[in-house]
Amino acid sequence: MKKFLEFINKEFFITDNIKFSIVTILLVTTIFITTYLFLKVVKKIATKKLDEERKLKFKSVFTFLNYFVYIIVASITFQNFGINLTGIFAASAALLVGVGLALQTFFQDIISGILILADQTVHVGDIIEIDGKVGRVENIKIRTTRAVTFDNKVLIIPNHKYLTSTLFNWTENGTVVRGSISVGVSYDSDVELVKKTLLDIADSHIHLMKNPTPHVIFKDFGDSSLDFQLIFTYNNGFRVNLIESDIRFLVYKKFKELNIQIPFPQRVVHIEK
DSSP states (O other): OHHHHHHHHOOEESSSSOEEOHHHHHHHHHHHHHHHHHHHHHHHHHTTTOOHHHHHHHHHHHHHHHHHHHHHHHHHHHHHTTOOHHHHHHHTHHHHHHHHHHTHHHHHHHHHHHHHHHHTSSOTTOEEEETTEEEEEEEEOSSEEEEEETTSOEEEEETTHHHHSOEEETTTTOSOEEEEEEEEEOTTSOHHHHHHHHHHHHHHOTTBOSSSOOEEEEEEEOSSSEEEEEEEEESOGGGHHHHHHHHHHHHHHHHHHTTOOOOOOOOOOOOOO
16 A cells, blocks of 8 residues: 555656656646536526526636636646746746737637627618628627528628627617618609609519608709618518619509609710811
C-alpha cells in the first residue's frame, strides 16, 4: 500500500514549470466531471418551464457560458495543483496573439448572438432584410443565423452582420406588411379612371387586405408619363415578390382592356442641315 501511494503521488516533470502525478490527474478529472454534471443539472432546471423558443435561446447562450466556466475551473485547478500556467502562456505568447487575431470575428459573432438573443431583435419566423438579401429566419444560434430566401436557398448570416449592417425586420410589428407598385401612364389618360382601375385591382385581389384600405398616390409629372403608385397591405411578407408581380400582370392586362397607355421614354431629335 505504501508503494502504491508513493507511486500515485510521484511527480513527473515535463518541463521545469510543468509537472504532474497520477493523483493530480485523477483529481483534475474528477473536478471536470463534477463541473460537467453540475452544469448539466443547472441547464435542466433552468429550461424545465421554458417554451421551445426560449429554451433554444437559453441553450445557445448557456453553451457559450460553459466555455468560461471550464476556463475558470481549469485555471484555479491547475494553479492549486502546482502547474505553472504563466510559463506555458509566456512560451506560446506569439501563437496566442495570432490565434486571437484569427478569432476576432468569431468572438464578434458570439457577442452579437448573445445580444440578439437577449434583446430579442430577431425571432424565429421573422422576415428580415440585410445586405440586400431577404429571408425568413429558421434558426438563431450563438454564432450564426439561418434563414431561407424566397427561392428556397439557405442563407447563413454571421451574427456580427447585425452590428455592422442595417437590418430591416419586416415583421417586427407583426405579420402585416405594406407593399406598393409604381406605374406610369400617358399624358392624355383619364387620371380618375387610372385611380379607379388601380383600386379595383387591389380590392379584388385575394391576398390583399381590405383594412387598411389600398390607396393611390399621384406621384409626379414624369418626363414621358404621369406617375402613379398603388399602396396596399398584405398578411404574408414572404410572398412579397409574387404578390407584387401578380398585381403588375393585372394592371397591364386591365390597362390594355381600357386602352390606358403605359408609355415608354421618348426623345425628339432635331437634325440641323
